[in-house]
Amino acid sequence: MPTTVLPSRDALLTALSKVNDPEIRKPITELGMVKSVDVDDAGRVAAAIFLTVAGCPMKETLTRDVTNALAAIPGVSSVDVTLDVMSEEQRGALRTQLRGGQADKEIPFARPGSLTRVYAVASGKGGVGKSSVTVNLAASMAASGLRVGVVDADVYGFSVPRMLGVSGRPTQVDDMILPPLAHDVKVISIGMFVPGNQPVVWRGPMLHRALQQFLGDVFWGDLDVLLLDLPPGTGDIAISVAQLIPNAEILVVTTPQQAAAEVAERAGTMASMMNQRVIGVVENMSYLALTCPHCGESHRHEIFGSGGGATVARTLGTRLGYAVPLLAQIPLDAHLRASGDDGRPLVTTEPDQPAAQALTGLADTLLRRGRGLLGRQLGLAPAGR
Numbered sequence: 001m002p003t004t005v006l007p008s009r010d011a012l013l014t015a016l017s018k019v020n021d022p023e024i025r026k027p028i029t030e031l032g033m034v035k036s037v038d039v040d041d042a043g044r045v046a047a048a049i050f051l052t053v054a055g056c057p058m059k060e061t062l063t064r065d066v067t068n069a070l071a072a073i074p075g076v077s078s079v080d081v082t083l084d085v086m087s088e089e090q091r092g093a094l095r096t097q098l099r100g101g102q103a104d105k106e107i108p109f110a111r112p113g114s115l116t117r118v119y120a121v122a123s124g125k126g127g128v129g130k131s132s133v134t135v136n137l138a139a140s141m142a143a144s145g146l147r148v149g150v151v152d153a154d155v156y157g158f159s160v161p162r163m164l165g166v167s168g169r170p171t172q173v174d175d176m177i178l179p180p181l182a183h184d185v186k187v188i189s190i191g192m193f194v195p196g197n198q199p200v201v202w203r204g205p206m207l208h209r210a211l212q213q214f215l216g217d218v219f220w221g222d223l224d225v226l227l228l229d230l231p232p233g234t235g236d237i238a239i240s241v242a243q244l245i246p247n248a249e250i251l252v253v254t255t256p257q258q259a260a261a262e263v264a265e266r267a268g269t270m271a272s273m274m275n276q277r278v279i280g281v282v283e284n285m286s287y288l289a290l291t292c293p294h295c296g297e298s299h300r301h302e303i304f305g306s307g308g309g310a311t312v313a314r315t316l317g318t319r320l321g322y323a324v325p326l327l328a329q330i331p332l333d334a335h336l337r338a339s340g341d342d343g344r345p346l347v348t349t350e351p352d353q354p355a356a357q358a359l360t361g362l363a364d365t366l367l368r369r370g371r372g373l374l375g376r377q378l379g380l381a382p383a384g385r
Contacts, residue, residue, distance in 0.1 A: 007073045012037045012045065015069045022058040023171055023178040024098070025221060028066075031094060035084055037070075043077035045070050050086045052094065052173045059083055088174075095176050098219050107215045109226055109245050116223045118248040119279070119366065120241055122271065124263030126157065126232040129284040130253045132340055133330070133359065134229040135163040139345035140363035142184040146224040149179070151214050152189030153241065154231040155207055161191045165343025169193070170218075177218045183345055186221070188214050208240045215244055225367075233267065242274035250278045251327075251366075254312050255285045261308035268316040268324070278316055279369065280327035282362060283309025288332040289354060303332060328362040330355050 016037065017029040028034055028049065035048035047066055051059055063081045070079045086094065099106075109116050121137075123130045134150060142148040152160035161167070164182040169192050171178040179186040190210060220226070228248065231237050241248055250271040254264035268278045286309070287300040309326045316324040330336075333355035339346040346356045347363075 005075050006039055006041070006043060007045075007075045009037070009039075011073055012039065012047075012070060015073050016047070016066065019062075019065045019069050021052075022061045022065075023052075023056075023181070024219065025181075028062075031097070032090060033086075039076070043075050045073075045076050045079045046082070047079065048082045048084055050084050050090065052086055052091065052178075053171060054085045056171060057168055058171075091173055095173060098176070098221075107212070107244055108220065109215065109223075110247070114247070116226050117366075118226045118228070118245050119251050120153075120228040120230050120238075120245075120248045120271075120276075121251050121253060122230045122238065122267045123232045123253045124265070124267040125260060128232075128253050128255045128260060128264075129330070129336075130154075130232070131159045131163060131229050132336060133251075133253050133282055133284060133362075134227050135160060135340070136336075136345045136347045136356070136359040137363050137366070138185045138187075138225075138227050139164075139183045140347040140360045141225050141367065143348055144363070144367070146367070147222060148184070149186040149220050149223045149226045150188075151211075151226065151228045152187065152191065153211055153214070153228045153237050155190050155210060155237065156231060158189045158191035158194075159340075160187060160229055161189050162343060163340045164345070166192070175217060177213075179218050179220070182343075183348060186223070188218050207236045208243075211237060211240050212244060238267075238270060239274065242271070242276055246275065248276060250276050251280060251282060252278060252312060252316070253282045253284055254308055256283060256287075256302065256304045256306050256308040258305065258308055258311065261311045264308075264312045265315050265319075268312065269319055272316075272320050278320060278324050279366075280325045281309050281313040281316070282327055283312075283329045285332050286329035300331075327365055328358050330358045330362075 016034055017027045019028050021028055021031055033050045035050050037047045039045045066081050067079045070076055109118050121130050121134045138148050138150045152158050164187055166180045166182045166187055170180055179188045252264050252268045254260050271278055285304055287302050289300055313324050313326040331354045333353055335350055335353045336346050336355040339349055346353055347360050350356055
């Protein structure tokens with residue numbers, strides 16, 4: 001009778017090194033989450049895994065992933081996973097590790113050497129579809145393989161959690177917040193901390209502190225892109241973004257009517273006053289495409305007028321002294337509205353819809369842009385004497 005070769009401890013640890021923590025998205029072996037792993041003479045594996053906190057919402061996912069990884073090793077007959085909880089000292093070491101050895105909290109995107117592209121999506125007034133643009137841009141970029149995060153900075157009118165289908169609360173490891181993941185996008189919003197649909201009634205200093213916590217207390221990891229969904233107008237949050245992340249670039253969203261365009265111009269001008277660069281304008285609800293029942297061809301109906309986006313781009317370019325392009329014209333599309341209500345970004349569920357194609361094209365345009373030098377160290381030093 002052939003004898004079964006039992007796996008070595010190294011083989012067990014190698015298998016576990018391929019299991020990522022569902023929230024931190026790093027191997028559990030690197031995070032110190034493997035308490036023990038052993039195999040007996042019958043091929044039965046017993047694994048003990050540390051959770052970051054006792055109420056970890058992803059413990060079932062972690063148990064399943066550990067079981068599947070170990071069960072796939074030749075010679076393993078069964079797997080038993082038990083869960084334990086990290087001590088305060090272990091959590092402290094984990095926090096320091098995740099912050100790159102820095103014990104003190106800081107905003108990683110404000111570092112001069114940060115490689116994360118930060119786009120703040122702004123508008124002069126509400127109701128122009130700014131959040132829909134933000135969510136679909138994030139989902140499109142994530143679908144292309146990038147590591148993407150979204151900060152729902154619209155504290156009074158938060159809507160990003162619904163649009164991304166996030167219903168749970170973030171996990172907190174002491175003073176570190178692990179953001180939920182939806183459609184491969186990390187997301188944080190004040191809506192995750194407010195019970196029911198209660199309003200947020202805060203003044204400027206509290207708004208600034210909330211944004212500071214979203215940027216500094218949340219573990220974002222190594223992001224390629226961070227998108228901020230700003231509240232409409234030129235208030236406290238817009239000023240705080242300029243102070244906390246001076247290298248953030250501004251994307252202005254407007255609609256075709258001239259009244260909306262005039263207000264959007266103020267938002268772009270305010271960004272320039274805060275020394276932030278406006279990278280372009282997006283015109284949402286540009287037109288409605290309907291197929292004619294007689295000729296069978298598609299015709300554009302400009303429900304809200306025309307020219308608003310081009311006007312904003314032209315005016316801002318003149319005021320700011322550099323070219324501000326009209327980056328996209330997104331059509332009216334009932335599918336876009338429905339996808340937001342359902343928590344499923346249109347670019348991932350119905351990519352062939354006209355609005356989805358326009359938004360995917362916008363994401364591609366942003367990713368093809370050269371990285372600006374604002375807020376970055378150039379590595380230059382004065383010549384020696």
